[in-house]
Amino acid sequence: MTDNTIQQVQRVSRAYVVLFDILLVVIPILVLAYWAFFNQLPEGFHAELPVQPGQVLSLTQKTFGGLVSLLPLSVVIYGLVTLKALFRLYAKAIMFSIENVKYFRRLGYALIAWVMANTLYTPLISLVLSSTSPHGERVLVAQFGITDLLTFLIGGIILVISWVINEGRKLEDEQAFTV
Numbered sequence: 398m399t400d401n402t403i404q405q406v407q408r409v410s411r412a413y414v415v416l417f418d419i420l421l422v423v424i425p426i427l428v429l430a431y432w433a434f435f436n437q438l439p440e441g442f443h444a445e446l447p448v449q450p451g452q453v454l455s456l457t458q459k460t461f462g463g464l465v466s467l468l469p470l471s472v473v474i475y476g477l478v479t480l481k482a483l484f485r486l487y488a489k490a491i492m493f494s495i496e497n498v499k500y501f502r503r504l505g506y507a508l509i510a511w512v513m514a515n516t517l518y519t520p521l522i523s524l525v526l527s528s529t530s531p532h533g534e535r536v537l538v539a540q541f542g543i544t545d546l547l548t549f550l551i552g553g554i555i556l557v558i559s560w561v562i563n564e565g566r567k568l569e570d571e572q573a574f575t576v
Contacts, residue, residue, distance in 0.1 A: 403490050410487035417481035421474065428470050432463035447519050447538035448526040458525055465521045469514040476507035493566050501559035508552030512545045 398406075431438070436453045443449060454462070483500035491497065516539075523538035530536070 398492075406492075407488050407490055410484040413484040414481055414488060417477050417484065421477050421481070424473060424477075425470060428466050429463065432459045432466065435459050435462065446522065446526060447540065448523045448536045450526050451530060454526070455529065458528060461525045461528075462522060465518060465525055468521070469511065469518050472507060472510045472514045476504065476511070479503040479507055493562060493569070495563070495566065498559050498563040498566065501555060501562065505552045505555035505559060508548055508555065512549045512552070515545065516541060 431442070435443075436459075450458075479500050483497065483504070486492075486494065486497055486500070520537055520539045523536050527534065527536040
C-alpha cells in the first residue's frame with residue numbers, strides 16, 4: 398500500500414471510530430426511550446413488532462419489553478465495540494495483525510449471535526405484548542426468515558475470512574524470519 402492509501406484508510410477509520418462512539422450512546426438511549434414512551438409513539442413505530450398491542454401497555458409490559466430488548470441490544474453493542482476496536486487498529490495503520498484477526502472473528506460471532514438473539518427476542522416480545530390479552534387471544538410468534546439465514550451465513554463467511562487472514566499472517570511471519 399502506498400503512504401497516501403494508508404493515510405486515507407486511517408482518516409476513514411478515525412471517522413468510523415467516531416461514528417461507532419456516537420452509536421454506542423445513541424442506540425441504547427433510543428431503545429430506552431422507545432419503551433419509556435411506547436404508548437405515546439405513533440402507530441408506525443410499532444409496525445415492526447411481531448404482535449400489535451391492542452391496548453395501552455402497562456408499566457410492567459413496557460419494563461419487560463425493555464428487558465427483552467436488551468437481548469438483541471447487547472449483541473449490537475458487542476458488534477459496535479468490536480468494529481470500533483478493529484477500526485482503531487486501521488487508524489493506527491495496523492492492517493493484518495493477530496488483533497485484526499481476533500476482531501474479525503468476534504464480528505463473525507456477533508452476526509451469528511444477532512440471529513440467535515432475534516430468534517429468542519421475537520417469541521419473548523410477542524408474549525410480553527399479548528400478556529394482558531384475554532385467554533385465547535395471547536400470541537406466541539416465532540420467525541426465522543431469509544434475512545436471518547443470510548446474516549448467519551455472512552457471520553460464517555466472516556469467520557472463514559478471519560481464518561484465512563490468520564493463516565496468511567502466519568505465512569508472512571514465517572517468511573519474515575526465514576533467511
